Amino acid sequence: MAAADSLRDVSSTIPTSVTEVVSGLAAHGYLADEGLATAIFLSLSMKRPLLLEGEPGVGKTEVAKALSALTGGELLRLQCYEGLDASQALYEWDYPRQLLHLRAAEAAGTIGSDTEAVENELYSERFLVRRPLLDAISPRHDVAPVLLIDELDRADDEFEAFLLEVLADNAVTIPELGTFRATTPPIVIITSNRTRDVHDALKRRCLYHWVEHPDLEREIAIVQARIPGANELMARQVARLVAELRSIGLFKPPGVAETIDWVTALTSLGRTSIDGASVDASLGAVVKYREDADRVRAHGIDALVEAAQTAG
Ligand SMILES: Nc1ncnc2c1ncn2[C@@H]1O[C@H](COP(=O)(O)OP(=O)(O)OP(=O)(O)O)[C@@H](O)[C@H]1O
Numbered sequence: 001m002a003a004a005d006s007l008r009d010v011s012s013t014i015p016t017s018v019t020e021v022v023s024g025l026a027a028h029g030y031l032a033d034e035g036l037a038t039a040i041f042l043s044l045s046m047k048r049p050l051l052l053e054g055e056p057g058v059g060k061t062e063v064a065k066a067l068s069a070l071t072g073g074e075l076l077r078l079q080c081y082e083g084l085d086a087s088q089a090l091y092e093w094d095y096p097r098q099l100l101h102l103r104a105a106e107a108a109g110t111i112g113s114d115t116e117a118v119e120n121e122l123y124s125e126r127f128l129v130r131r132p133l134l135d136a137i138s139p140r141h142d143v144a145p146v147l148l149i150d151e152l153d154r155a156d157d158e159f160e161a162f163l164l165e166v167l168a169d170n171a172v173t174i175p176e177l178g179t180f181r182a183t184t185p186p187i188v189i190i191t192s193n194r195t196r197d198v199h200d201a202l203k204r205r206c207l208y209h210w211v212e213h214p215d216l217e218r219e220i221a222i223v224q225a226r227i228p229g230a231n232e233l234m235a236r237q238v239a240r241l242v243a244e245l246r247s248i249g250l251f252k253p254p255g256v257a258e259t260i261d262w263v264t265a266l267t268s269l270g271r272t273s274i275d276g277a278s279v280d281a282s283l284g285a286v287v288k289y290r291e292d293a294d295r296v297r298a299h300g301i302d303a304l305v306e307a308a309q310t311a312g
C-alpha cells in the first residue's frame with residue numbers, strides 16, 4: 001500500500017493497481033494484456049524505466065502515448081537513430097541566434113565595455129535549445145512527463161552509455177548554466193525492435209517486458225477500438241488471416257498496425273467480409289516485401305481466406 005500511496009502524491013491520475021492500468025489505458029484506446037499492464041504498473045510504482053521489446057507493430061510506441069494521455073503527463077519523444085548524440089538528445093546552443101545577438105551587441109557598441117556580460121548573455125537559457133532529455137528532467141513539470149525513448153537499438157553504444165548516466169541521476173550539468181535536476185522525474189518508456197541487444201547495464205536499471213502479438217480476441221477488440229464502426233465480421237476474419245500470415249514464416253510478419261490497415265483497406269474497397277480477390281488486391285496493406293508477397297501467394301490465398309472464414 002505504501003507504494004500506492006506514494007504514487008498518489010505525484011498525480012491522482014496515476015493508476016494504483018494493475019486493473020487500473022488496464023482500464024485507464026483502455027479508456028484511451030490502448031488494450032493491454034495482463035503481462036504488459038503488470039509491467040507498466042510496476043514501472044510506475046517502482047519508478048523505474050520500462051524497456052519494451054517486441055516485433056514491429058505490436059504496440060510498443062503506442063504504450064507511451066496512451067500512458068501520457070492517461071496520466072496527463074506531457075509526452076516527450078526521443079526517436080533514436082544511428083549517430084544520435086548528446087547534443088541532439090539533450091541540448092544545443094542556438095548558434096545562429098547567438099551570432100545575431102553578438103552582431104547586435106557589436107553594432108550597439110556594448111561589447112567593448114562589458115565583454116563578460118555579453119558572453120554570459122550568450123550562454124543563458126535564452127539561447128538554449130532544449131531537446132527531449134533535458135525537457136524531461138527540467139523542473140518545470142507538475143505532473144511527471146512521459147519520456148519515450150523510441151527504438152533505442154538504432155542508436156550507438158556510446159549513446160546508450162550516456163543515457164544510462166542521465167537516467168541514473170535524473171540530472172544533467174550544463175557547464176555554462178549549472179545542474180538541471182528533475183523535481184518530478186519522468187515516467188520512462190524505452191522501446192527496442194531488437195536489431196541489436198541493449199546492454200546489460202541499461203537493462204539492469206529497467207524493468208523489462210517482451211510485447212507479444214495480441215491474441216485473436218484482443219486483436220479484434222483493438223481493431224474495433226481503433227476503427228470506430230468497423231464491421232465485426234471483417235475485423236474477425238482479417239485478424240484470423242493475419243494470425244495465419246504470422247505462422248507461415250514471412251520475413252516481416254504483420255503487426256497490429258497492418259491488421260488495422262488491412263481492415264481499413266478492405267472496407268475502402270467496399271467489402272464487409274473477406275474474399276480471395278480483394279485479399280490479393282489489398283495484400284500491399286499488410287505485406288511489404290516482394291518475397292513475402294510471393295510466399296503468401298505460393299501458400300495459396302484462397303486456402304488462407306477459406307481457413308480464416310471457417311475458423312472457429
Ligand atoms: N494493445 C493495443 N491497443 C490499441 N492499439 C494498439 C495496440 N497494439 C497496437 N496498436 C495499434 O497498432 C499500431 C502500431 O503500434 P505501435 O506503433 O505502437 O507499434 P510498435 O511496436 O511501436 O511498432 P514499431 O516497432 O514498428 O515501431 C498503433 O497505431 C496502435 O494504434
Ligand SMILES: [Mg+2]
Pocket residue numbers: 060061062150191
Ligand atoms: Mg514503435
